[in-house]
Amino acid sequence: MAIPLRSKSRWNHLHSLYPDGFHPNDFSQIALRIKNNPQLALRFFLWTERKSLCTHNLLTHCTMVHILARARLKAQAQALIRTAIRVSEEDSLVSKPLKVFESLVKTYRPCGSAPFVFDLLIEACLQTKKIDSAVEIVRMLRSRGISPKVGTLNSLVSWVLRSRGGCAGTSFIGRFFGLEGEEVECNAKRGLRVRPNVHSFNALMQGFYQDGLVEKVETVWNEMVGFDCFPNGYSYSLLMAAYCEEGRMEEAEGLWEEMRVKEVEADVVGYNTMIGGFCKIGEMEKAEEFSREMGLNGVESSCATYEYLVDGYCSVGDVDSALLVQGKVYEALQILRGGVENFGVVPKGTSYEALIKGLCEEGRLEEALKLQAEMVGKGFDPNLEIYGAFIDGYIKQGNEEVAEVLRKEMSETQMQEKEK
Numbered sequence: 001m002a003i004p005l006r007s008k009s010r011w012n013h014l015h016s017l018y019p020d021g022f023h024p025n026d027f028s029q030i031a032l033r034i035k036n037n038p039q040l041a042l043r044f045f046l047w048t049e050r051k052s053l054c055t056h057n058l059l060t061h062c063t064m065v066h067i068l069a070r071a072r073l074k075a076q077a078q079a080l081i082r083t084a085i086r087v088s089e090e091d092s093l094v095s096k097p098l099k100v101f102e103s104l105v106k107t108y109r110p111c112g113s114a115p116f117v118f119d120l121l122i123e124a125c126l127q128t129k130k131i132d133s134a135v136e137i138v139r140m141l142r143s144r145g146i147s148p149k150v151g152t153l154n155s156l157v158s159w160v161l162r163s164r165g166g167c168a169g170t171s172f173i174g175r176f177f178g179l180e181g182e183e184v185e186c187n188a189k190r191g192l193r194v195r196p197n198v199h200s201f202n203a204l205m206q207g208f209y210q211d212g213l214v215e216k217v218e219t220v221w222n223e224m225v226g227f228d229c230f231p232n233g234y235s236y237s238l239l240m241a242a243y244c245e246e247g248r249m250e251e252a253e254g255l256w257e258e259m260r261v262k263e264v265e266a267d268v269v270g271y272n273t274m275i276g277g278f279c280k281i282g283e284m285e286k287a288e289e290f291s292r293e294m295g296l297n298g299v300e301s302s303c304a305t306y307e308y309l310v311d312g313y314c315s316v317g318d319v320d321s322a323l324l325v326q327g328k329v330y331e332a333l334q335i336l337r338g339g340v341e342n343f344g345v346v347p348k349g350t351s352y353e354a355l356i357k358g359l360c361e362e363g364r365l366e367e368a369l370k371l372q373a374e375m376v377g378k379g380f381d382p383n384l385e386i387y388g389a390f391i392d393g394y395i396k397q398g399n400e401e402v403a404e405v406l407r408k409e410m411s412e413t414q415m416q417e418k419e420k
Helices: 008-017 024-033 038-050 058-070 074-087 096-108 116-127 131-143 150-164 166-176 183-190 198-210 214-226 233-245 249-261 268-280 284-296 303-315 319-326 329-343 349-361 365-377 384-396 400-419
Strands: none
Touching: 024 038, 024 058, 038 058, 058 074, 058 096, 058 116, 074 096, 074 116, 096 116, 096 131, 116 131, 116 150, 131 150, 131 166, 150 166, 150 198, 166 198, 198 214, 198 233, 214 233, 233 249, 233 268, 249 268, 268 284, 268 303, 284 303, 349 365, 349 384, 365 384, 384 400
C-alpha cells in the first residue's frame, strides 16, 4: 500500500484507513517505509501524537530517533531521545538510558541507522547528568566493536573530571580510548582507531590543575608527544598556569617563548595567565609588559586582566597605579578601600586627589567632600587641583555662591603658600 502523506486530505485519508489509530508496531513499519523523507516521518509522528492515534512507546521513539539520526537531524533526534528516556519503564536492574540503548541496538539494522545515533544518546545522558549510564554505554559499544566519536568521548572525559577528579579522568580516558594493556593491540585488529586528540589531553590537564597536581599536568603534557598531538594555545595556558601557581615564572616564560617560536597564537587566557603570575609575585613591570604586548597584538583585555593588575599594584602599595588601571571612580574608590583593608596600604595625597576630581566630574559632590575630610584627617591639605575640581563641580550644578566662596578660599591659600 502506498503511503500518501503530503497534504491534509491525505492525512485524513490515512486516518480513515486506521480509524482506531495505530499499534506501535504498525506505526514503526509505516515510518520505516518513509524513512528517506525524515521530515515527513517526523510530521507523521507528531500528527499521531497530537491526534492521540498511537500510544508511542520505546519502539516508536527509537525508530524515529534512528530515522532522524541517519539524516543528521541532531536537535530533533536528541529531543526524542530525552523523551524516550522519560517514557521507558522503571527497572531496578537497568537504568532508563540503558533501556533506550538496548532498544536502539535492536532497531539499528532494520532502520538502516548509523553509529552517530549512539553519540546522540551519550550526549543526552551528559545533558541530564547521567554520567554512570554514559560510561556504561561506551563500554557496551566498545564490546560490540563500535567507538563513539572523539568529541563525544572528550565531553564524557570532561564530565568525569569535573565530578570525580583528575586521577579518575586518567583511568577513564584509558578505557574510553582503549589504551590499557592488551586492549591496544586488540582494538587495532578490530578497527577501533579513535585516538585522543589535543582536546582530550587539555581536559586532563585542566582536571589535574584544578586538583592542584602540577606534576600530573606536566606528565600529561609530555604524553601528548607520544600520540602525535601538538599543544594548542590552551594547552600552553594550562601548563603556564600550573607553573605560575607555584611561582615558577622562569619556566612559564620559557613556555611563552616556545609558543612564539612555534607560532602558536596566544589568546586572552594565555596573556592573563602570565599577567596574573607576575602580579602574584609583585613583578609589576613584567606584568605591564605583557599587558602592553596584549594590546599591541589586538587581544582585548578582560575583567580578569584588570583585576590581576589592580590587586598586584595594591599588594606592593602602589594604589596610584591601581587607580590608573581601573579608571572608573566607583571601582577606584573600592580599590582604595580594599588596599587599606586587605594590604595595609597607606593612601597617598595623589590617590585622594584623583578620586576627588573624579567624583566632582561625576557631580557626586557630597561624596567628594567626605573624601576630602578623610584626606585632611590623614594630614593632606587640599591643593589648587582639588579646589578647581570642586569649583567646576558646583558651577555645573548652578551653585555659583558656593563656587565663589571656594575661589576666595583658594586665593587665600595661594597667598599663604607664597608667604611661607
